[in-house]
Amino acid sequence: MSHCRPSVTKPRLAVEFAGLKLKNPLMPASGTFGYGEEFAPYLDLDQMGAIVTKGLSLNPKAGNPTPRIAETVSGMLNAIGLQNVGVEAFIRDKMPFLEQFDTPVVVNFFGNTQVEYAEVAARLNDVPGVAALEMNISCPNVKHGGIVFGTDPKAAFDVIAKVRKRLDKPLIVKLTPNVTDIRVTAQAAEDAGADVISLINTLTGMAVDVRTRRPRIANVIGGLSGPGIRPVAVRMTHQVVQTVKIPVIGIGGIMRAEDALEFLIVGARAVQVGTANFVDPNAMQTILDGIESFCIEQGIEDINDLIGTLEL
Numbered sequence: 001m002s003h004c005r006p007s008v009t010k011p012r013l014a015v016e017f018a019g020l021k022l023k024n025p026l027m028p029a030s031g032t033f034g035y036g037e038e039f040a041p042y043l044d045l046d047q048m049g050a051i052v053t054k055g056l057s058l059n060p061k062a063g064n065p066t067p068r069i070a071e072t073v074s075g076m077l078n079a080i081g082l083q084n085v086g087v088e089a090f091i092r093d094k095m096p097f098l099e100q101f102d103t104p105v106v107v108n109f110f111g112n113t114q115v116e117y118a119e120v121a122a123r124l125n126d127v128p129g130v131a132a133l134e135m136n137i138s139c140p141n142v143k144h145g146g147i148v149f150g151t152d153p154k155a156a157f158d159v160i161a162k163v164r165k166r167l168d169k170p171l172i173v174k175l176t177p178n179v180t181d182i183r184v185t186a187q188a189a190e191d192a193g194a195d196v197i198s199l200i201n202t203l204t205g206m207a208v209d210v211r212t213r214r215p216r217i218a219n220v221i222g223g224l225s226g227p228g229i230r231p232v233a234v235r236m237t238h239q240v241v242q243t244v245k246i247p248v249i250g251i252g253g254i255m256r257a258e259d260a261l262e263f264l265i266v267g268a269r270a271v272q273v274g275t276a277n278f279v280d281p282n283a284m285q286t287i288l289d290g291i292e293s294f295c296i297e298q299g300i301e302d303i304n305d306l307i308g309t310l311e312l
């Protein structure tokens with residue numbers, strides 16, 4: 001076969017969807033890349049497809065008590081508690097740094113009520129340097145007994161529709177995997193007006209220190225991320241790509257170029273790298289270089305020719 005492949009020296013890696021123009025399909029996952037500035041000493045932010053910020057709320061949040069992170073056999077558990085500076089401080093103190101780069105800024109956000117979600121979205125809608133919003137629906141709905149918005153398709157639909165009304169920018173809705181059938185929430189998100197779906201957020205988990213007999217994180221239950229969750233994430237990405245018409249961003253356990261390629265082959269238009277950034281702050285550059293080498297090796301002139309080419 002290889003003698004038929006075109007000789008490629010510089011593959012085209014740019015992808016375009018929902019009005020977003022990305023130099024390549026790689027971006028950090030929210031909460032693992034701070035507000036970008038923290039990673040600037042290690043990575044050229046101009047090389048990234050996009051920058052995705054830590055999740056923002058209307059007011060600053062201090063997060064959960066420590067310990068908030070525990071390493072597991074093939075990943076990590078975290079219960080940071082969505083610590084963040086709040087939307088106003090972000091716009092004032094963090095946006096000027098991010099605007100220096102020729103890289104789209106995706107702002108991740110959340111709320112405790114529908115009203116809060118809509119308020120944060122409306123505030124960010126007025127900020128010219130923000131390319132798109134990523135809505136984290138893995139948050140408890142305080143008005144409705146703490147059930148997580150994203151685990152109830154009706155609650156997900158309602159809150160997404162409220163946000164949609166206040167937002168002109170592209171809306172990425174990030175799904176939680178802690179549901180029986182991810183296709184149902186994905187469909188609700190599309191119906192409510194999402195432009196893009198990203199998935200997956202962390203899987204709920206728990207770990208116990210057998211000597212102290214205490215949970216290894218103070219919040220008792222945390223979110224599992226890292227390479228151990230990747231097969232779940234690839235499966236869910238595949239199912240969602242088959243269900244909705246809108247573009248999908250794949251997330252979960254991407255540590256190497258090959259891992260990112262799995263998501264692209266099942267049909268994700270872009271991918272996010274999370275836990276890998278904690279292992280190696282330069283991981284995204286290494287993954288990007290690996291994707292380029294793979295395209296050269298496989299004679300792929302344009303990464304778009306690889307997306308959604310899963311053979312069944």
Ligand SMILES: Cc1cc2nc3c(=O)[nH]c(=O)nc-3n(C[C@H](O)[C@H](O)[C@H](O)COP(=O)(O)O)c2cc1C
Nearest residue numbers: 029030031055078136200201225226252253274275
């Ligand atoms: C420490 C930590 C903080 C996170 N914070 C957020 C957040 O603020 N908003 C969000 O939508 N996802 C958050 N996530 C979830 C990640 O963005 C990502 O969906 C998840 O970790 C799976 O990807 P990974 O296996 O590559 O880490 C966080 C994950 C970690 C590990």
